[in-house]
Amino acid sequence: MRPRDARSRPRCWTGERTRRRVRSGRTAREAHWDTTRYVAGTLVLFVHVAGPLTTLDGVRWLYVATWALRVPAFALLAGYFSDAGPLTPRGLRALMLPIVVPYLAVGLLHTLERRWATGEWRLFLDEPAWAMWFLLSLLCWRLALPYLARLRHPLALAVGAALCAGFLPADVGGTLQLSRTLCFLPFFLLGWRLREGLLARPMRAEWSRFAALAVLGTVFVAAWPLRDEVRPAWLQMRLPYETPSEVLIRVCVLLVGAAVTLSFVRLVPRRRLPFVTYLGAGGMYIYLLHPLALRLLTHAGIDYAWVGPWPEQAALLALAALLAAALASPPVRLLTRPIIQPARPRRRPPPPDRRDRPTAPTPTTPDAAR
Template identity: 30%
Template sequence: MLSPGYERAPLPPLRETPVETVHDTRAEAEKKPSGKNDRDPFLDNAKYLTIVLVAIGHAWAPFAGNSRTTGALYMLVYAFHMPAFIVISGYLSRSFDGRPRQISRLVTGVLVPYVIFQTAYTLFMRAVDNPDREFYYQKPGFALWFLVALFLWRLTTPMWKNLRWPVSVSLVIAIAASVTPSIGGDLGLMRVVQFLPFFVLGLQLRPEHFRFLQSRPSRRVALPVAACAALLAYWAVPRMSSAWFGHAASVQQMGVPAWKGAVVNLALFGCSLVLTACFLAWVPRRRLWFTALGAGTLYAYLLHVYPIRLARVNEWYDMSWVGHPLGRVTVTILAAVMMTLLCTAPVRRVFRGLMEPKMAWFFRPDPAAAARAREHTPTPDRDPSAQRRDSSAQPRDSSAHR
């Protein structure tokens, strides 16, 4: 833990990126000379706060249409919580270049958990809702689309790093996808492509960009901008669907012409980008009580699905107290507490075998890694200290001084 006076530390240089965006605790942590954990508090704070907002958004969904105020808050949160989550994921992926070790972590930290949790979600829904629910892996269950997206985004990272205008290219691809109904819902590809620009943007960010957002002028601007966005959301509630921010359907399915939908999506991208900047401007940079929880955000993201779905299937939202303002505040607090608990170390220890399986048996040995290990392994004939000991043990030849 950092000392109490440690504040506003510069973002650390990225080493080999963890598979979890937001997420793998094994590779993202670095060690200080003192041996203490040197994770950047800003990133962990941002990850924790965004994952809490994800759960709150899911918890608000059933009654967002019953109150204009709740609907406005729901729309406001959905405008930036996943974009912010994805931008951070892209930033943490900057060093991904497809090395064997990175590929193995991508498989074990993203692809394998997707298969495991997609299977678990199907069994869960069979037990609580539909006994005849089919096993299929091409259609991600509730919220599981993000694992597919993260896998595909990471694989394409080397390509984005080599383009001259990666954000512009990804935005053109996203807009083109939004007007292409034939893409469909397999593997959540519509969401994968439409959210792609935020991931690519994260790849382009540097520590100085975050420092700029954290400056005093940026923070002062963020508050009135967010207030204006809240008023705009309140105005928009009866005039547009919040489904626009989910990016799960084409514009034709949203009932608008292609050209108009393309313009709307372009505007929504700009809106989400501005609100993401406002959010990051006010994320604390110092270590707080919830900073360590940022290491468990992917655990919370995957595990919160089950209580959320259970509440909807069992119609807990139909209880009379939920419809009152105090009931909605209670639901919000419960969602935040749930995500906080799911990010804790005990939960990570219990589910680490599912979320971070080692699976060394599944991959070929990396020759480069083995060579590096041999180089760093001292041997009797290469150990300088051994050579010095051997030379000192030999008797001096007096004839050498003659």
């Protein structure tokens, strides 16, 4: 099945076929997705900040309850803004530049920071640095999308690949993060299908708002008694199955994750939210820069011994939100834009054809005029 032409494509659930253009020629940002980016980025940062505190009930509960609002949400966002058109040489260059440059540049920063903090050299190329695996997976997803879009049921195929990824040996599944690339591919394709018009009417219907509230409420309530039963490996999906029965667990993880992610996207307001939406434009800055910031804080001797009961855990979440706001702030974005969002080369206009050049008018003689 070939991807449909953009003019015949049904409206996506946000009500827009394409992103609007402002008078300056730049693409107008969609407030709904910027807000989603900020919330997802803040939750990713909080989980990494609270990594040593997973024995605390509140942190463990939030880790389980918000899993689908973090990396699955980022994967869905990446799919929503991906193009399934044919890969021309120019398109391939435009696809790889915003992924390869941040991967290499931020990986180099990890190498230098690690050298400064521990005194050892380590290059992050085939084995990505902390949280950088997502860029490798994103590159694979976007390269494969034009070919997956031609299939009749690409989403079902992606789910099957995610289930089979658990049978890969650890050394194979860990190479270039192949296991997680396959396991989060369904969320990427789900985002792309949303852009193509999947679930357009249900996502705009009023009843879906209440259904989304019910889904999120049920998950947050159920996550409390299950906080110690859910293994982190089931949600990270980077290691092989320990028992064949874990296939059923992964099916449940994917289905619940898709339902929670869609519910989260449905409930995010479409209008601009003060402060939050503006910072959400730097969602990728939060994701890529926060490991560097956390390593600096750890090297500076900041620990989490003060975190104990619920109020202190809530304070840690507030501090994570402040750090996310700092990383997405205009000064940080301006300083790191060359490596996080490298400028794409401008398209040169084609040279004029000689046949299209205006020719001098033929002089008219009196005889010819007759």
